[in-house]
Amino acid sequence: MGLVLPLLIFLGVTFLAPLGTMLVRSVYDPVVADALPATLTALREWNGEGLPPEAAYEAAAGEIGAAREARTLGQVASRANRLQSGLRGVFTRTGRDLREVVEGPWRDAMAAIDSAWVDPGTWHAIRAAGERITARHYLNALDMQRLADGSVARQPEERRIYLPLLWRTLLVSLAITVFCLVLGYPIAHLIAHARPRRAGLLLALVLVPFWTSLLVRTTSWIVLLQTQGVVNDLLVAIGLIGDDGRLSMVYNMTGTLVAMTHVLLPFMVLPLYSVMRSIPPLHMRAAASMGATPAQAFRRVYWPQTLPGVGAGSLLVFILAIGYYITPALVGGSSGQLISNMVAYHMQTSLNWGLAAALGALLLVGVLVLYLLYDRLVGVERMSLG
């Protein structure tokens, strides 16, 4: 017990803690509530129709000034901006210009700085952004929005981003899983039943790419697949396509599919290999001696015994594919982007960590559901990871 304690602490610090933080972040956002407490209190008096009372304007003016002093106004502004675009500028401008105003009425003063302050929508946005515990990241991630009356509705067709992307990610992951299975099954079979020396060599051929940097492998696909790349040159050289008809196979979905299938193939081959190796070759002989054709022997005797490996490999590849980032980012172009690229975008560029966390949490739930489904259908204890 004492020996595994360091490992448990390590896991806790490096895995569970960030995971927990992420999950919390997806529903908990105190920035606006902390920066504008009095304003939000005053807004509680407001019934949501017309403009809020002067008290709200006064509190807002004071707290926007204070936030500017504390250098938290930018964070507040960006959160308000997510709920109603344009509010970032409104907040920044107001913070700057309010310094010259010394006394009320605050409504007129603020309206003079920006007409947005006499738009009820602005105040709705501030009130919504002020919720500490919020479902809006999840609604956002599912392409839904909360209307002014508090009801939840789907985004208009043209503004749906994440659901189509999630759906695409699912389909692409499924396709990659199928490709990996179709390519990996014969490879694993070959390795599992080859003579020991040849099996070692073949296994090395599968593993060497595995040990090579992911970046190197992905970029070599660019070299191969680009318009002036090796594959196109070859096709032109043998006259299969004309020089003006070069195929675009990278920076699009094709690139993502090809490169990811290659990158994830070992994860399919290894579990399959370990399961196949445990199937005695004698079984196929026994089946043949009983009169089975090779096809019958495969279908009834071999294939069913490899199912734990098929399940393990497919689950592994699917789960890895669904969260894959680097490869689609490098070779996917815009049509080959997956949901993880969107997560990265919100983590690094838009800094909307709450939304990134919600998207991540949705992926996590998806994977867990899949895992439970597999457990129910096949039994996880029968899964063999090699």
Next chain:
Amino acid sequence: MIAGSNGAEGDGRSQAKHVEFEGVSKSYDGHTLVVDDLNLGIGKGEFVTLLGPSGSGKTTILMMLAGFQPATSGVIRIGGRSVQDLPPRKRGIGMVFQNYALFPHMTVGANLAFPLEVRGIAEERRRERVTRALDLVRLGGLEDRRPGQLSGGQQQRVAIARALVFEPELVLMDEPLGALDRSLREEMQYEIRSIHQRLGVTVVYVTHDQQEAMVMSDRIAVLNGGRIEQIAGAEGLYEEPERAFVARFIGENNRLHGEVLLVEDDLCEVDVGGERIRAFRIAPCGVGDTVTLSIRPERIAIKPQQDLYHNEVDAVVEDMTFLGDHLRVRLAACGRRDVVAKIPNIVGHGAMMVGDPIRIGWTVNDCRALDFEGEEEIA
């Protein structure tokens, strides 16, 4: 002595040979022969055992017969027809493997139904035959178990039932009892034997256990290094070994090496450690050749009556072990100290002490001059 106990020709139960190997050789690597010029005929309904140490080519012979390995040269015929181009699934041979090779993902019933299913036999007929086959091996009612839930002996019975369920005329068994413990093995030997007698199928059985071979077989082919040393019934192999290897492999024997002094038709005289021993001349030896004299321990008489025995020598008792029904005596004689005699524990067997000088004797019939394999003894 039983009839047909010698020669590669043998005699099956009927005149027509069910299985024939004619000059069959096999090499995996292109230069060492794993099976070397095999000639063997097996009659219909016969139970023939291939007996030999590990690596002597037994499995290879079975695999060639079943069609999983091509013969390098020679002809294999089943029912008079060359099977060279016949794939295993069309040979209609039932096979039992040492490790059972039951399909773990199928129930016992499904395992047994498999050969019927691939033959396109209808469901009800299938169920009926599966039940019959399971009853044959006394496992009725276990259809729904998985092989993993059965004991080793039960699994072996299932494997046998599966090899028989599609009613093949020829059944091959490759060390089917090797993984079982002793008492279970003896029970299964009896059972396989009785199934064979009931069904009248031809069985080619492989084992490295001479006792098993002797219990079960009509005839035994003793293999060594890919060659048949001798084919005979159990009694023939024991009483009339023709090769030193067979004498050594089947039962216990004393092997005395010596030089041939005199040849006289089918008899010869051999100098063993200074004693002149008269023996049956089995190996085609001439004067001056070295031969191995094989004498079974129970055929050595202590303090022999004059005239009854052709050979009599002086010996000294080196060691005695009491084994209940017999006394095992180690003697120094003929220049050796490892001559063993077994004396039955019957009324009046002579009382002896270690160190006693005595006379021992044996007849010419019990002393066979065989080929000389070399001095190195296999313990």
